[in-house]
Amino acid sequence: MTSTSRPEFRNYVEIILEGLAEEPGCDILVSGERRMGADEFRSLVYRLARALRERGVGPGRTVTLLCGNLPETIAVRYAVNLLGAHFNHLYNRLAVDVQALMMADVDTYALIVDPRLADRAAELIGAVPPVEHVLVLGEAPEDGRARVARIRGSLGEDLLALAEKQPDAPVESAARPDDLCFVRHSGGTTGHPKGVRSTFARMQGGVARTRELFSGTERRDLVCTPLSHAAGFIADGTLSAGGTVVLHYAFDPADILATIAREHITNIMLLPPLLYEVLDHPDAARTDTSSLRQITYGGTPSSPARIAEAVRLLGPVLQQGYGQFEAGAVSVLPAAEHDPDRPDVLRTAGRPVPGVEVEIRDEKGQALPTDRVGEICVRSEMVFEGYWKNPELTAEVLREGWVHTGDLGSLDEQGYLTVVDRIKDMIAVVGGHVYTTELEDFLNTHPAVRQSAVYGVKGTGGHEHIHASVVTTPGATVTADDLRTWVREGRGAMYEPDHVDFTDALPLTDAGKPDKKRLRAEAAERN
Structure with a gap:
């Protein structure tokens, strides 16, 4: 009898780096004037891995990243995972107390710092239990060197300088399939952040799925949202497919449009509020965007009226993705189904992706028929392994292989999934409940309204x-009473807002979602 054995596990980092070795002369990362080739990037990852290993980084240890959208950020994450350690990537714009909770929660062994964020790193170091190592990704710009000095010396070392002394021969992966690959926290905008645990096996499957859904040949991906969020995974998919990742450190709609034209960008991910900013920029109508093949949007509810506007301006390149870190990719509405004259379809999140089961359940956990609103529950091979150090919450959310997403939605007879609201965002009023997404959709159809958050x-x-x-169109003269009347006549008295506030721009989270926690707090103070 011929014996068989399980195939050797391949770390997703090994797969990506070995693939890059096949095209050593290609520029794979672009950041401002910098262009990093495949050979340079692979060399950097291996040298960083050796420098980190000398400082005790390895399986079972947590490395927290306080890093923005830099080539070195991707390289150091790959180095950490190549060693079999797991990473925790902080959202940069969160309050220091929330970041400190996240950092302490995961028992941080080493903190790796983007020099531009040295001030925040100094605050964090003073707010959390001592960490073994604080490492800085190189020199800061000249005007920021004083900030870096606050954590260098006895607290911080220049990790890039340490890596330069190391050889750049390949480093063998120390990761096993069931080892922890990363802990990804919720944004901290709805209470104590929750750490989502993911293994290397799940990460490997996720990269393959991302490459399938959001990739393609000769892809040039513009990353202008944080690598600490979904954009980081999409960048992994792009690199694994042999594409190029163009990094923007911050979001600016004018820069986005200029980069699309200059770098011949094929793919970009934008949360809806950021997409609207691009659409509203005066350069949008005169910029050459013909290179675009796919604009992926999602992460927060979108306005069918504004998505239709985007399709008419940019062509059939819009694709919506719905998912969660806990559940993975759930559903997709592809470009072919973005008919600007079908707002009923644009209001949906598309159909479940292959291999994903979706059920709509009531409060007792019973499956509901089509067109009934209930909690969206998801089962697939991509669901998470549980929350970090929180078995009670894990048992509440993950039941018999099904993730209870906390989102309300419905499935229709054609299999389209509509996400109605977050359960926690649904507003309890006299006489019933108001779904915030439904009211936002309706407000956004008013000709004077560009964006709204309810x-x-x-x-x-x-x-x-x-x-x-509400954010109004330039020159609009609409009043709060006008909008209340519009809602009352179009959706009924129950949906009529008690208060309408006008603002130049909605506050956004680090990932680009409307920051409703901040809006609630500001409204409570005013009233």
Whole structure:
């Protein structure tokens, strides 16, 4: 009898780096004027891995990254994972106390710092239990060297300088399939952040799925949202497919449009509020965007009216993706189904991706029929392994292989999934419940409204008041009473906002979602 053995596990980092070796002369990372080739990037990853290994980084240890969108950020994450350690990538714009919770929560062994974020690193070091190593990714710009000095010396070493002394021969992976690859926290905008645990096996499957859904040949991907969020995974998919990743350190719609034309960008991911900023920029109509093949949007509800506008301006390149870190990719509405004259379809999140089961369940956990609203529950090979040090919450969210997403939605007879609201965002009013997404959709159809965010603020008697923050079109003269009347006549008195506030721009989280926690707090202070 011929014996068989399980195939040797291949770390996703090994697969990506070995693939890059086949095209050593290609520029794979672009950041401003910098262009990094495949050979240079592979060499950097291996040298960083050796420098980190000398400082005790390895399986079972947590490395926290406080890093923006730099080539070195991707390289150091790969180095950490190549050693079999796991990473925790902080969202840069969160409050220091929230970041400190995340950093302490995962028992950080080493903190790796982007020099531009040295001030925040110094605050964090003073707010968390001592960490074994603080390492800085090179020299800061001249005007920032004083900030770096605050954590260098006894606290911080220049990791890039340490890596330069190391050989750049390949480093063998120390990771096993069931080892922890990363802990990804919720954004901290709805309470204590939760750490989502993911193994190397799940990460490897996720990279393959991302490459399938959001990739393609000769891809040139513009990353202008944080690598600490979904954009980091999409960058992995791009690199694994032999593509190029163009990095923007911050979001600016004018720069986005200029880069699309200059770098012949084929793919970009934008959360809806950021997509609207690009659409509204005066350069949008005169920029050459013909290279675009796919604009992926998602992460927060979108306006069918504005998505239709984007299709008419940019062509059939819009693709919506719905998912969660806990559940993985759930559904996709492809470009072919983005008909600007079908708002009913644009309002959906598409159909479940192959291999993913979706059920809509009531409060008792029973499956509901089509067109009934309930909690979206998901089962697939890509669901998470549980929350970090929180078995109670894990048992609540992950039941018999099904992730209970906390999102409300429905499935229709054609299999389209509509995401109605977050359960926690649904507003309890006298006489029933108001779905914030539905009200935002309706407000956004008003000709004077460009964007809106709807949220509830607790009032007396236990019910909530409906608040709407609205961004108007330039030169609009609409009043709060006009919009309340519009809603009352179009959606009924129950949906009429109690308060309408006008603002030049909605506050956004680090990932680009409307920051409703901040809006609620500001509204509560005003009232």
